[in-house]
Amino acid sequence: MNDIYQGLYQAMRLLVTLDPGLVEITARSLQVTLTATVIASAIGLPLGAWIAVNRFWLRRYAIAILNALMGLPPVVVGLMVYVVLSRAGPLGVLGLLFTPTAMIIAQIIIITPIIASISHQAIRDLWADYHDLLISLHASRRQRIATLLWDGRRALMTAALAGFGRAIGEVGAIMIVGGNIDHATRVLTTAIALETGKGDFALALALGFILIALAIAVNLALHILSGTERGSRW
Amino acid sequence: MVSSILPLTLDAVELRRGGKRILGPVSLTLDGDGITIVLGPNGSGKTTLLRTMHGLERINRGHARWTGDADRVHARQAFVFQTPVLMRRSVLDCIAYPLRLDGVDRRSARDRAAEVAASVGLTATLDAPAQILSGGERQKMSLARALIRTPEVLFLDEPCANLDMASMAEIEAILIRTRNAGTRIVMSTHNIGQARRLADDILFLHDGRVIESARRDAFFAGPGTPEARAHINGDLLP
Numbered sequence: 001m002n003d004i005y006q007g008l009y010q011a012m013r014l015l016v017t018l019d020p021g022l023v024e025i026t027a028r029s030l031q032v033t034l035t036a037t038v039i040a041s042a043i044g045l046p047l048g049a050w051i052a053v054n055r056f057w058l059r060r061y062a063i064a065i066l067n068a069l070m071g072l073p074p075v076v077v078g079l080m081v082y083v084v085l086s087r088a089g090p091l092g093v094l095g096l097l098f099t100p101t102a103m104i105i106a107q108i109i110i111i112t113p114i115i116a117s118i119s120h121q122a123i124r125d126l127w128a129d130y131h132d133l134l135i136s137l138h139a140s141r142r143q144r145i146a147t148l149l150w151d152g153r154r155a156l157m158t159a160a161l162a163g164f165g166r167a168i169g170e171v172g173a174i175m176i177v178g179g180n181i182d183h184a185t186r187v188l189t190t191a192i193a194l195e196t197g198k199g200d201f202a203l204a205l206a207l208g209f210i211l212i213a214l215a216i217a218v219n220l221a222l223h224i225l226s227g228t229e230r231g232s233r234w
Numbered sequence: 235m236v237s238s239i240l241p242l243t244l245d246a247v248e249l250r251r252g253g254k255r256i257l258g259p260v261s262l263t264l265d266g267d268g269i270t271i272v273l274g275p276n277g278s279g280k281t282t283l284l285r286t287m288h289g290l291e292r293i294n295r296g297h298a299r300w301t302g303d304a305d306r307v308h309a310r311q312a313f314v315f316q317t318p319v320l321m322r323r324s325v326l327d328c329i330a331y332p333l334r335l336d337g338v339d340r341r342s343a344r345d346r347a348a349e350v351a352a353s354v355g356l357t358a359t360l361d362a363p364a365q366i367l368s369g370g371e372r373q374k375m376s377l378a379r380a381l382i383r384t385p386e387v388l389f390l391d392e393p394c395a396n397l398d399m400a401s402m403a404e405i406e407a408i409l410i411r412t413r414n415a416g417t418r419i420v421m422s423t424h425n426i427g428q429a430r431r432l433a434d435d436i437l438f439l440h441d442g443r444v445i446e447s448a449r450r451d452a453f454f455a456g457p458g459t460p461e462a463r464a465h466i467n468g469d470l471l472p
Contacts, residue, residue, distance in 0.1 A: 132290060133319040136288065138335075147331075151321055151322040151323065
């Protein structure tokens with residue numbers, strides 16, 4: 001218990017003093033995760049909607065694979081991205097390994113299936129409600145998807161937040177492709193792993209509490225900005 | 235003058251689902267004006283017939299042919315479902331939605347939607363979510379959404395099911411006004427009294443087939459089949 005109290009104390013101290021090291025890795029965590037979430041949402045949300053609305057050959061298998069990819073092992077993703085971006089790899093010439101960009105790529109691969117799968121489920125339910133109306137009104141395919149994305153925006157925000165939640169807490173893949181380099185690719189999760197390895201459990205816990213607070217703050221901010229759960233809105 | 239999409243001709247139309255015939259063969263022509271009421275017991279195919287005419291169902295045999303090109307045919311007909319489809323939008327945006335699909339700007343579409351809402355007596359707060367509407371208001375909202383494109387043909391699938399008498403009277407008044415404005419209406423109902431009040435023509439369905447087609451007065455004065463007679467009299471059919 002002593003470590004937990006010390007962790008809480010240290011977390012408060014780091015926050016109150018706006019410790020420069022903490023600010024740096026927190027900002028990098030947010031930058032990497034939010035960028036990955038935005039890009040993965042731009043891919044996953046329309047993909048989920050497209051799969052929900054269209055009937056095509058092997059659709060059932062595509063959904064099953066998408067669901068299975070939700071459980072992609074981050075370490076394996078990290079390893080694959082590492083191989084592709086390493087000097088000997090096909091994209092080694094880009095020199096992206098051990099940069100925040102490599103971490104963003106790994107996170108996109110991990111969370112896109114999560115966002116696509118959850119949005120597919122949400123849009124599928126909405127499509128069941130809207131199907132006859134949209135066909136009756138002769139909405140084009142593009143109009144149908146746009147309508148479903150707009151009217152399903154609350155559920156889709158949940159999908160995006162699920163992706164954000166997975167990405168902000170991710171450590172395995174970004175440790176491999178980022179390398180946890182101080183002032184370059186260190187983020188909250190890799191710093192926690194490092195401090196735990198060094199035996200400084202209080203500092204590791206303090207960073208953990210800050211990570212949790214950060215995740216809650218981002219979720220709260222999005223809910224407040226989008227006006228969910230307010231009065232007569234849905 | 236805009237050319238009509240009528241007549242609609244159904245030629246030996248048949249629908250099968252899971253190897254079972256659910257409609258047909260049905261042959262009929264829809265033309266002229268007025269209100270055609272589709273009557274029949276549960277499972278007789280009333281909803282399926284309306285959906286088939288509107289183009290929501292895949293036909294297995296026979297043909298359904300409107301007059302004119304496909305885009306105009308789609309644009310000039312509308313369907314009101316038995317259970318109103320409530321979009322996750324405000325009442326005004328729900329009503330304006332068909333115009334938004336047509337590319338009308340949001341402001342103009344909402345202005346027109348407010349006019350149509352007023353014409354159907356929708357007095358609820360138009361900026362409130364559609365989900366909060368009462369049963370009667372939901373159906374009025376659906377009607378307003380269907381009417382906003384000023385359709386030439388309007389299909390209604392039991393629009394007054396589960397409504398109280400006051401709401402039913404309001405919906406019927408709207409339908410009579412719509413008919414008088416020149417819209418051809420095809421509507422299914424279980425309610426014999428409503429059929430007597432509204433119909434110009436009756437189609438009576440039994441077991442997926444149109445077994446009687448007549449003017450209202452002739453139909454109620456002397457139904458030509460034992461099934462229709464039993465239905466009118468409220469008798470139990472074996």
